[in-house]
Amino acid sequence: xxxxxxxxxxxxxxxxxxxxxxxxxxxxxxxxxxxxxxxxxxxxxxxxxxxxxxxxxxxxxxxxxxxxxxxxxxxxxxxxxxxxxxxxxxxxxxxxxxxxxxxxxxxxxxxxxxxxxxxxxxxxxxxxxxxxxxxxxxxxxxxxxxxxxxxxxxxxxxxxxxxxxxxxxxxxxxxxxxxxxxxxxxxxxxxxxxxxxxxxxxxxxxxxxxxxxxxxxxxxxxxxxxxxxxxxxxxxxxxxxxxxxxxxxxxxxxxxxxxxxxxxxxxxxxxxxxxxxxxxxxxxxxxxxxxxxxxxxxxxxxxxxxxxxxxxxxxxxxxxxxxxxxxxxxxxxxxxxxxxxxxxxxxxxxxxxxxxxxxxxxxxxxxxxxxxxxxxxxxxxxxxxxxxxxxxxxxxxxxxxxxxxxxxxxxxxxxxxxxxxxxxxxxxxx
Amino acid sequence: xxxxxxxxxxxxxxxxxxxxxxxxxxxxxxxxxxxxxxxxxxxxxxxxxxxxxxxxxxxxxxxxxxxxxxxxxxxxxxxxxxxxxxxxxxxxxxxxxxxxxxxxxxxxxxxxxxxxxxxxxxxxxxxxxxxxxxxxxxxxxxxxxxxxxxxxxxxxxxxxxxxxxxxxxxxxxxxxxxxxxxxxxxxxxxxxxxxxxxxxxxxxxxxxxxxxxxxxxxxxxxxxxxxxxxxxxxxxxxxxxxxxxxxxxxxxxxxxxxxxxxxxxxxxxxxxxxxxxxxxxxxxxxxxxxxxxxxxxxxxxxxxxxxxxxxxxxxxxxxxxxxxxxxxxxxxxxxxxxxxxxxxxxxxxxxxxxxxxxxxxxxxxxxxxxxxxxxxxxxxxxxxxxxxxxxxxxxxxxxxxxxxxxxxxxxxxxxxxxxxxxxxxxxxxx
Numbered sequence: 001x002x003x004x005x006x007x008x009x010x011x012x013x014x015x016x017x018x019x020x021x022x023x024x025x026x027x028x029x030x031x032x033x034x035x036x037x038x039x040x041x042x043x044x045x046x047x048x049x050x051x052x053x054x055x056x057x058x059x060x061x062x063x064x065x066x067x068x069x070x071x072x073x074x075x076x077x078x079x080x081x082x083x084x085x086x087x088x089x090x091x092x093x094x095x096x097x098x099x100x101x102x103x104x105x106x107x108x109x110x111x112x113x114x115x116x117x118x119x120x121x122x123x124x125x126x127x128x129x130x131x132x133x134x135x136x137x138x139x140x141x142x143x144x145x146x147x148x149x150x151x152x153x154x155x156x157x158x159x160x161x162x163x164x165x166x167x168x169x170x171x172x173x174x175x176x177x178x179x180x181x182x183x184x185x186x187x188x189x190x191x192x193x194x195x196x197x198x199x200x201x202x203x204x205x206x207x208x209x210x211x212x213x214x215x216x217x218x219x220x221x222x223x224x225x226x227x228x229x230x231x232x233x234x235x236x237x238x239x240x241x242x243x244x245x246x247x248x249x250x251x252x253x254x255x256x257x258x259x260x261x262x263x264x265x266x267x268x269x270x271x272x273x274x275x276x277x278x279x280x281x282x283x284x285x286x287x288x289x290x291x292x293x294x295x296x297x298x299x300x301x302x303x304x305x306x307x308x309x310x311x312x313x314x315x316x317x318x319x320x321x322x323x324x325x326x327x328x329x330x331x332x333x334x335x336x337x338x339x340x341x342x343x344x345x346x347x348x349x350x351x352x353x354x355x356x357x358x359x360x361x362x363x364x365x366x367x368x369x370x371x372x373x374x375x376x377x378x379x380x381x382x383x384x385x386x387x388x389x390x391x392x393x394x395x396x397x398x399x400x401x402x403x404x405x406x407x408x409x410x411x412x413x414x415x416x417x418x419x420x421x422x423x424x425x426x427x428x429x430x
Numbered sequence: 431x432x433x434x435x436x437x438x439x440x441x442x443x444x445x446x447x448x449x450x451x452x453x454x455x456x457x458x459x460x461x462x463x464x465x466x467x468x469x470x471x472x473x474x475x476x477x478x479x480x481x482x483x484x485x486x487x488x489x490x491x492x493x494x495x496x497x498x499x500x501x502x503x504x505x506x507x508x509x510x511x512x513x514x515x516x517x518x519x520x521x522x523x524x525x526x527x528x529x530x531x532x533x534x535x536x537x538x539x540x541x542x543x544x545x546x547x548x549x550x551x552x553x554x555x556x557x558x559x560x561x562x563x564x565x566x567x568x569x570x571x572x573x574x575x576x577x578x579x580x581x582x583x584x585x586x587x588x589x590x591x592x593x594x595x596x597x598x599x600x601x602x603x604x605x606x607x608x609x610x611x612x613x614x615x616x617x618x619x620x621x622x623x624x625x626x627x628x629x630x631x632x633x634x635x636x637x638x639x640x641x642x643x644x645x646x647x648x649x650x651x652x653x654x655x656x657x658x659x660x661x662x663x664x665x666x667x668x669x670x671x672x673x674x675x676x677x678x679x680x681x682x683x684x685x686x687x688x689x690x691x692x693x694x695x696x697x698x699x700x701x702x703x704x705x706x707x708x709x710x711x712x713x714x715x716x717x718x719x720x721x722x723x724x725x726x727x728x729x730x731x732x733x734x735x736x737x738x739x740x741x742x743x744x745x746x747x748x749x750x751x752x753x754x755x756x757x758x759x760x761x762x763x764x765x766x767x768x769x770x771x772x773x774x775x776x777x778x779x780x781x782x783x784x785x786x787x788x789x790x791x792x793x794x795x796x797x798x799x800x801x802x803x804x805x806x807x808x809x810x811x812x813x814x815x816x817x818x819x820x821x822x823x824x825x826x827x828x829x830x831x832x833x834x835x836x837x838x839x840x841x842x843x844x845x846x847x848x849x850x851x852x853x854x855x856x857x858x859x860x
Contacts (some may be wrong), residue, residue: 320757
């Protein structure tokens with residue numbers, strides 16, 4: 001079953017709002033084992049909406065169209081569907097009554113336009129509204145189908161789960177397709193996309209092999225993909241197709257283990273999280289597990305590390321606070337950095353140790369460097385020094401040379417410093 | 431000139447990442463007077479990418495394709511373009527050299543896969559990379575064109591402005607589409623979209639009037655639009671169409687003046703910037719003009735305000751630094767906040783004054799509040815107190831009640847605090 005998503009609305013084409021519905025639907029369809037090969041967005045224009053529908057029907061088995069079901073004159077999805085189906089629109093009295101009551105019960109006057117939402121293409125069935133006024137539609141075209149839902153995200157989501165998914169499952173069962181697709185993302189920091197691809201080439205070859213006996217998994221049922229995510233590192237996505245959710249999850253578990261081993265052997269401990277787990281979530285878990293607190297002293301990153309850390313729910317259990325020591329005098333006064341060059345390893349060490357004292361933390365992270373575009377103290381942009389003060393051992397340091405503009409040097413510096421902390425906590429067995 | 435945007439990547443179809451590139455490009459194309467009637471997203475599959483290209487070429491004058499230019503085996507945009515053009519790919523030695531040097535200069539080993547990025551369809555011209563390794567492509571097909579750029583947003587954006595937009599403008603000039611469309615965005619903080627629309631209804635009526643004599647401007651040549659931009663406020667976009675850039679700019683200047691007056695009269699000083707000028711840039715300009723320095727004490731926002739400020743080039747001239755006082759003990763020790771409730775107006779005042787002393791700044795901004803989801807000290811989530819210590823006057827305070835989750839409360843809190851500072855500097859005539 002191949003479903004194409006068509007998002008309707010000129011505001012999408014103009015970039016005035018981002019199309020989050022299509023991403024949500026894509027995720028939901030994939031989890032249900034429904035394939036989606038194409039998405040389209042199209043403006044509020046009758047001719048172009050029907051062209052988008054015809055294009056989609058030619059290359060997919062069905063369409064979910066979001067948007068254009070509202071009461072105003074530029075909401076023309078109903079008309080376009082009727083046109084493609086080759087049928088008339090008829091006004092449905094039960095919806096007229098519902099809409100009239102909806103306005104009446106809220107004490108609002110209803111403009112006549114609102115009744116356009118009661119127009120239904122002949123042959124379509126309704127997905128009743130439970131939140132707003134525009135019902136959804138299930139419109140058969142031979143063996144194919146157009147589902148229409150409102151563009152308001154929470155109305156769309158509710159109607160998809162209640163009205164579309166059960167209908168899709170029925171169609172898939174009829175067609176003998178009952179597979180589930182599940183995926184999991186491993187998040188890494190510190191390797192290049194090509195380095196990861198090389199480390200995992202062996203796994204990819206095994207998964208691609210036609211010989212099912214090599215690994216007991218049918219060829220093509222598990223796949224790996226790489227997603228470069230800029231300042232958040234590189235993601236490795238494992239996708240599995242199986243007959244049931246339990247089988248799919250078992251395939252993911254097995255492949256995750258194999259991928260982690262292959263990465264660990266060739267690239268070390270670079271996997272910091274799964275799915276939505278950010279670097280700060282990984283750091284938080286390590287700190288919380290050890291019952292230790294953190295303070296950060298930031299020059300280069302100017303508060304960026306602290307602001308990422310406080311976004312982890314429950315941060316107050318392990319995060320004490322920090323000093324943004326942008327001017328050198330603040331480094332000297334609040335952190336006890338010795339007067340001298342402040343873009344240096346020695347300054348990073350003093351910042352890390354100083355912020356432990358200043359905030360009363362067990363662990364201190366200090367970062368200084370040059371964001372650019374100009375040199376500072378004769379040091380080139382992208383040069384970064386990180387200090388990490390841990391109880392009972394000498395303060396660790398790391399010198400980095402990062403690419404990019406001001407903003408990227410800061411972002412890379414922040415995640416690199418957090419990764420240093422994460423790895424030190426794990427490797428030093430604190 | 432009708433340009434279709436085609437986003438390539440299975441992760442888009444699966445909803446693992448939202449397609450922000452298409453929205454960004456849609457906005458940029460609209461500002462340049464380029465029409466975009468359709469967007470598509472397609473997965474990493476040769477047959478389906480070529481089908482998407484052929485579909486787009488049949489209904490548009492050109493394509494901007496984002497993504498699939500990386501080094502891995504599932505990056506196949508180059509091959510698909512060559513297929514649709516009916517030409518071969520040839521390896522470009524100048525790109526081979528650049529990629530080799532890119533890895534060499536970073537001391538990283540280069541896998542052979544990376545050289546796939548040097549493959550160019552015969553007849554295409556290059557948009558050189560300045561950030562990563564994959565160049566962009568301009569691929570002519572008769573009178574139509576395919577532009578290919580990487581999917582990494584900042585690389586895509588940079589390449590669009592530098593490589594695609596000038597080429598598009600040339601093609602439009604050749605096609606006799608020489609009307610210039612220019613736009614300018616006024617950025618506001620503190621009003622609702624409907625409030626702004628009401629304040630500007632008079633202007634909209636004048637602009638829509640068919641009677642050109644009313645304002646000397648042809649009807650429809652200047653338009654206003656409102657863009658709700660969440661944590662960055664509401665934007666008012668003025669768009670003007672004219673025969674020349676000079677005429678367009680004159681129309682914008684005139685309309686900007688009228689819009690500012692209408693807003694000022696009804697809503698006060700809520701316009702803080704133009705186009706890309708963020709709130710921190712506005713604050714920086716006021717501080718720099720007065721030659722005074724700033725320190726910030728953050729609890730609720732955890733470093734977010736400081737990290738926004740340091741992203742303004744030249745921040746070291748006026749930003750001293752700050753204290754992230756997340757734990758109450760840090761507020762007491764480093765900022766001299768009196769022991770007692772720390773989510774209070776009194777604490778915000780003490781933080782603002784304390785950070786002036788601690789960092790040696792002329793002006794101190796303090797912010798405390800509850801991000802949620804739980805109450806703190808009996809204070810509800812979304813409650814925020816801001817203190818502003820200015821030389822020679824009593825410390826100002828502001829109490830806010832902000833909507834949204836943790837992240838949004840922090841973001842709204844940060845921009846609200848900066849806006850308080852901006853307005854105080856202007857209104858108190860410091």
